[in-house]
Amino acid sequence: MPELPEVEVTRLGLLPLLCGRRVVKISSSRKRLRSHIPRKKLQENILGDCIRTIDRRAKYLLFRMAGGAVLVIHLGMTGKLSMVPAREALAKHDHLRIRLDNGMELRLNDSRRFGIVLVWPVHEAATLEKDFAARLGVEPFSRKFTAAYLRKLAATRKLPMKNFLMDPRIVSGIGNIYANEILYAAGIHPQVPAQSVSEEQWRKVVTATRRILKKAIRSGGSTISDFLGSSGNPGYFQIHFNVYNRAGESCRQCPDQIGKVVLGGRTTFFCPCCQPRLNNG
DNA sequence: CAATATACCTGGATGC
DNA sequence: TGCATCCAGGTATATT
Numbered sequence: 291m292p293e294l295p296e297v298e299v300t301r302l303g304l305l306p307l308l309c310g311r312r313v314v315k316i317s318s319s320r321k322r323l324r325s326h327i328p329r330k331k332l333q334e335n336i337l338g339d340c341i342r343t344i345d346r347r348a349k350y351l352l353f354r355m356a357g358g359a360v361l362v363i364h365l366g367m368t369g370k371l372s373m374v375p376a377r378e379a380l381a382k383h384d385h386l387r388i389r390l391d392n393g394m395e396l397r398l399n400d401s402r403r404f405g406i407v408l409v410w411p412v413h414e415a416a417t418l419e420k421d422f423a424a425r426l427g428v429e430p431f432s433r434k435f436t437a438a439y440l441r442k443l444a445a446t447r448k449l450p451m452k453n454f455l456m457d458p459r460i461v462s463g464i465g466n467i468y469a470n471e472i473l474y475a476a477g478i479h480p481q482v483p484a485q486s487v488s489e490e491q492w493r494k495v496v497t498a499t500r501r502i503l504k505k506a507i508r509s510g511g512s513t514i515s516d517f518l519g520s521s522g523n524p525g526y527f528q529i530h531f532n533v534y535n536r537a538g539e540s541c542r543q544c545p546d547q548i549g550k551v552v553l554g555g556r557t558t559f560f561c562p563c564c565q566p567r568l569n570n571g
Numbered sequence: 572c573a574a575t576a577t578a579c580c581t582g583g584a585t586g587c
Numbered sequence: 588t589g590c591a592t593c594c595a596g597g598t599a600t601a602t603t
Binding site: 573574575576577578579581582583584585586587 | 589590591592593594595597598599600601602603
Binding site: 322323324366367368383400401402403404446447448449453554555 | 572573574575576577579580581582
């Protein structure tokens with residue numbers, strides 16, 4: 291499911307259920323996700339320890355153990371985490387089970403297997419986390435996410451604005467859905483070259499990004515109480531989109547129809563009238 | 572260096 | 588009903 295808001299809602303939902311709990315058993319499927327699940331490292335570094343807290347960086351969840359080791363989980367395209375009684379039957383595509391000292395179990399289900407599970411052992415955690423952070427772009431809610439930062443990185447880039455925004459090395463957390471919504475809110479055509487975007491437009495991108503992601507987290511937040519069990523994982527189902535998946539429907543601000551084009555292999559939605567192709571800035 | 576293509580997977584929707 | 592085809596919320600890597 292996950293872009294930044296969904297990962298953040300997952301984190302908020304799991305926090306009260308996992309913090310302070312001890313891991314008493316870990317099992318995993320033998321199928322590989324994007325990389326192999328580090329079975330041995332899980333047993334040696336996570337088993338027996340308590341979960342201190344859960345952080346999020348980009349679309350990664352960082353489960354920080356009391357002893358200093360870190361369990362890293364990325365949900366890929368179809369990953370879902372849920373808490374169920376440990377005795378509950380396994381579902382198809384359950385790939386990781388982390389059993390707690392209260393009889394509950396955290397399960398990772400991922401049909402497409404684009405997810406990732408990593409373990410940073412305590413003595414390497416600082417170095418590994420630094421390397422990890424160095425490959426990622428800024429967080430949309432950090433002070434570094436500014437019009438000046440974006441404009442500088444875009445200065446030599448002719449690629450479509452939308453692909454630039456979705457590059458996780460530039461900004462973390464913006465996937466296909468929110469890239470579409472952000473550009474609509476900022477009134478920028480997804481296909482304009484990144485380097486042609488004006489300072490004023492970048493400012494609109496920054497404010498629209500923060501506003502839209504925050505709103506999505508808030509609306510996902512209403513499902514946190516449903517987090518237990520398989521019934522209600524946070525998702526996109528209750529978010530109201532302006533352009534995503536609305537090709538042919540009418541724009542909410544003008545009489546035009548929402549258009550569709552493929553950019554970088556991803557379906558892209560926009561209003562031809564509210565997001566003019568000619569970039570006059 | 573920048574842009575594009577491709578690879579990793581399964582499952583649901585669609586069309587014949 | 589069965590089968591083929593296309594599409595999906597992400598990211599790393601190879602190729603041009």
